[in-house]
Amino acid sequence: MxxxxxxxxxxxxLVPLLAxxxxxxxxxxxxxxxxxxxxxxxxxxxxxxxxxxxxxxxxxxxxxxxxxxxxxxxxxxxxxxxxxxxxxxxxxxxxxxxxxxxxxxxxxxxxxxxxNRLTIATARGNPEKIGGLKDLSRSGLKVVLAAPEVPVGRYSQKILDGAGVKVRAVSQEPNVRAVLSKVELGEADAGLVYVTDAATAGGRVSTVAVPDAQNAVAxxxxxxxxxxxxxxxxxxxxxxxxxxxxxxxxxxxxxxxx
Known part of the structure; x- marks a missing residue:
């Protein structure tokens, strides 16, 4: 491995250079x-x-x-x-x-x-019109998640299971920043990330809130x-x-x- x-x-x-x-x-x-x-x-x-x-x-x-x-x-x-x-x-x-x-x-x-809590990150402007967790199971939608051994991956699976949503992820990433990057680069239509990570992307992605009743607390x-x-x-x-x-x-x- x-x-x-x-x-x-x-x-x-900044590290001062030796003269x-x-x-x-x-x-x-x-x-x-x-x-x-x-x-x-x-x-x-x-x-x-x-x-x-x-x-x-x-x-x-x-x-x-x-x-x-x-x-x-x-x-x-x-x-x-x-x-x-x-x-x-x-x-x-x-x-x-x-x-x-x-x-x-x-x-x-x-x-x-x-x-922390999770949110749905989508391509800028949310062109696929994702409205919530259930939409992540739509046929043809490219969703990326973190791997199940990663904390955000476990949280993601927990809230998807709680909502009764089955998602076939196009990839499982090693950390939350990798999930966010896939969405930013257009390699995925959506992904589950922490609220704070989505905020660091500025206008490069859009977000769809996950209601507290369906969310997980990290x-x-x-x-x-x-x-x-x-x-x-x-x-x-x-x-x-x-x-x-x-x-x-x-x-x-x-x-x-x-």
Whole structure:
């Protein structure tokens, strides 16, 4: 099985370039982050947190001088696999409690930092005139879903089963961003994604709301990893995610209160 290459995003958006190396200008060269007292923590986070956590990381670094936060975003099931394989990291945030609960031997006590709901993403302008979940079973409609082992895939199947809707997906994607991308690129007529992910697409997709009575609530637990080499700093970051500032960033991005 091919291993997934993870996108890694550092909260510091710009990294200063070294002016020159010591051997070239006779100077001593720039000191490394550790020599300057900087602690770098790595947070494994669900794909649906990509935009808001990039902003949150920058805000955290501004408040906590000396700590740099690096994020690795992927589907929660992929993140769990990495934790079990011992990939170096300090904290974990998943898009469901089931995945986190399966890692009890690898983490501290988790805390839910946000919640989310699903929506139907359609091609811009909703040319297929999709009005709700039942329309996703229409013959000839190209619907894409996340794979069943992915949290958003499980949530999707749950609400489809609850509505009595049978959908034959044209593809099953590894994370919610991949589902959204298929719709954006016109490779699918519709897909089930989180409300917050649809919002990041701006006008590139349209959305059809799923009523609360038919919807599912996604919970996002965060925890420090037992193998972290920076447990104190990782604990500070996890606690900060529940702070008013972090919660405002999450609310502004469309996430619901924990």
């Amino acid at each position: 091919r291993r997934t290459v993870l996108p890694v995003i550092t909260a510091s958006l 020159a190396c010591g051997s070239e200008n006779g100077g001593t060269g720039s000191r490394t982050g550790e020599e300057r007292g900087t602690t770098r923590i790595t947070v494994l986070a669900a794909s649906s947190l990509t935009d808001v956590f990039t902003a949150a990381g920058a805000a955290y670094e501004k408040e906590h001088v000396g700590t740099e936060v690096t994020f690795s975003f992927n589907g929660s099931q992929e993140l769990a696999s990495q934790v079990r394989q011992g990939v170096p990291a300090d904290a974990l945030v998943t898009a469901d409690t089931k995945t986190m609960d399966g890692l009890k031997e690898n983490t501290g006590d988790p805390v839910v930092i946000a919640r 919970s996002y637990p965060a925890a420090v990893l037992d193998d972290s080499e920076h447990r104190e700093e990782a604990s500070d970051f996890v606690r900060w995610l529940a702070s008013p500032k972090a919660q405002k960033l999450l609310r502004d991005a469309g996430f619901q209160a924990p």
